[in-house]
Amino acid sequence: NAGVTQTPKFRILKIGQSMTLQCTQDMNHNYMYWYRQDPGMGLKLIYYSVGAGITDKGEVPNGYNVSRSTTEDFPLRLELAAPSQTSVYFCASSFTGSGYTFGSGTRLTVV
Amino acid sequence: DAKTTQPNSMESNEEEPVHLPCNHSTISGTDYIHWYRQLPSQGPEYVIHGLTSNVNNRMASLAIAEDRKSSTLILHRATLRDAAVYYCILDPRGAGNNRKLIWGLGTSLAVNP
Numbered sequence: 001n002a003g004v005t006q007t008p009k010f011r012i013l014k015i016g017q018s019m020t021l022q023c024t025q026d027m028n029h030n031y032m033y034w035y036r037q038d039p040g041m042g043l044k045l046i047y048y049s050v051g052a053g054i055t056d057k058g059e060v061p062n063g064y065n066v067s068r069s070t071t072e073d074f075p076l077r078l079e080l081a082a083p084s085q086t087s088v089y090f091c092a093s094s095f096t097g098s099g100y101t102f103g104s105g106t107r108l109t110v111v
Numbered sequence: 112d113a114k115t116t117q118p119n120s121m122e123s124n125e126e127e128p129v130h131l132p133c134n135h136s137t138i139s140g141t142d143y144i145h146w147y148r149q150l151p152s153q154g155p156e157y158v159i160h161g162l163t164s165n166v167n168n169r170m171a172s173l174a175i176a177e178d179r180k181s182s183t184l185i186l187h188r189a190t191l192r193d194a195a196v197y198y199c200i201l202d203p204r205g206a207g208n209n210r211k212l213i214w215g216l217g218t219s220l221a222v223n224p
Binding site: 092103 | 145147153154155156157159160198211212213214215216217
């Protein structure tokens with residue numbers, strides 16, 4: 001099993017540009033999450049989903065959007081990128097009663 | 112949201128046991144205790160979780176206090192590869208919580224050769 005796959009691994013965006021961070025899991029997990037981690041800090045929850053077609057905001061949702069059309073995929077959309085969105089982004093998934101499985105992260109720089 | 116308190120950093124010697132403490136005095140009856148670790152430049156990795164009873168797996172052991180207000184992650188023989196940031200997190204399983212984990216800063220564990 002591949003687990004949780006995130007693409008791209010690195011990206012540089014200019015201010016005002018948009019992009020989509022991709023996340024796919026092959027474990028048939030119902031829960032999926034997007035976190036961001038700033039240098040030296042813990043993870044902050046951006047958005048989460050409890051199943052296909054259901055999404056909800058986390059702690060820091062402003063400037064982001066998500067969709068969950070299938071169980072496997074949970075893309076994160078950045079509209080009008082800002083320097084404050086420079087961070088490492090982690091996607092995670094879990095099943096009821098299990099621990100989380102994380103992807104390897106996307107390192108995003110907005111200049 | 113329930114929070115946890117961990118020491119900022121700890122140090123251990125290779126091949127010695129390590130006890131990483133965590134306080135969670137506001138834990139509710141349906142909160143599970145999770146531990147994750149994060150190696151440099153990697154995503155967090157699940158270590159262990161439990162509710163009331165002590166738990167063991169191939170990576171570590173989790174000792175949970177009788178009142179559940181604290182727990183300890185035990186690495187039985189530290190190796191250099193165990194140097195990481197260890198996060199103790201409460202996983203709310205109560206109705207309507209949707210398993211949103213709240214992450215603190217964790218404990219940075221250094222392992223000396």
